[in-house]
Amino acid sequence: MAPAQNPVLPFDDALKSCGLFPLTAEGVSILQVNLGRRCNQSCEHCHVDAGPGRREMMSDGVMEKVLSLLARENFSALDLTGGAPELHPRFRELVSRAVSMGRSVFDRCNLTVLFEPGMEDLPAFFVRHRVAVYASLPYYRREETDAVRGRGTFDKSVRALELLNAHGYGMEGTGLELHLVHNPAGAFFPAPQAALEAQFKVELEKKHRVFFNRLFTITNMPIARFDSFLQKSGNREAYLTRLAGAFNPAAAKGVMCRNMISVSWDGHLYDCDFNQMAGLKVNHGAPDRLDDWSRKLLERREIMTAIHCYGCTAGSGSSCGGETAP
Secondary structure: OOOOOOOOOOHHHHHHHOOOOOOEOOOOOEEEEEOEOEOOOOOOOOOOOOEOOOOOEOOHHHHHHHHHHHHHOOOOEEEEEOOOHHHOOOHHHHHHHHHHOOOEEEEEEOOHHHHOOOOOOHHHHHHHHOOEEEEEOOOOOHHHHHHHHOOOHHHHHHHHHHHHHHOOOOOOOOOOOEEEEEOOOOOOOOOOHHHHHHHHHHHHHHHHOOOOOOEEEOOOOOOHHHHHHHHHHOOHHHHHHHHHHOEOHHHHHOOHHHOEEEEOOOOEEEOOHHHHHHOOEOOOOOOOEHHHOOHHHHOOOEOOOOHHHHHHHEOOOOOOOOOOOO
16 A cells, blocks of 8 residues: 555645745844753743753854854844743843844743843833843633643743833833733644734733733744644644644745844854754755855855744734734
């Protein structure tokens, strides 16, 4: 008997079907830097497989190369992620020096890190440097959030939001940006972003008196810890089939990898954070190390793709900035 055919079309074939192959970059405006995989949480849907026991952290040597790149190249923003990026011992220095160079800084914060030892000054530090905070929150209810992140996480996250609000974040007229980032709690797609944002705002204000600016939805990627969850629960094939079946050319055209570069904790270059966790370095003739940086080659490079790319192109699309389809 012939082996069963994989029901999921290779991602490059989906791109070919709508004239987007090869998928190419359209510039490098955002520098996203992963400072390491250490985190104070171990979320079930984490595509980074981050946690308290991880030891991968950016070295001083790589940090200096990042700062040198920021000084000589023009980027619209520095996007800091992890793990929990705030746990890196030079996090504050990196932010301060980047801001002194005129760079906008985004911090991808899990909220509960604000209560870790030595983090007490972070809200005031964010205010001084006008850092835009992108805070991950699985849901506006305790049950769904704690199911993903552990008991007590929701209450601690709300306390963190209250603290950020008290410093002006998410409050009208301050210009201090506080955005929430939502991942579904399981093997399904996020609800439409605009409707979910309205629901989050109503529920969080009514029940907790906390406020934020925008909500961005991200589809769970079949990578690392979430991929393991899919396999253990027997949902992987069905989930991939749903992702592929929802492929949207408009979302594919706007994927985040077309205007960013992701730098890993060890100084390698990737098209996005998801490719970084899948081990797919920049290729097709473009340099894959900070040491060999070439804007000319990187800003028009061919993007590396794999089956997980369906996660960014399903439905209205998904990215670090939310939906990608107009």
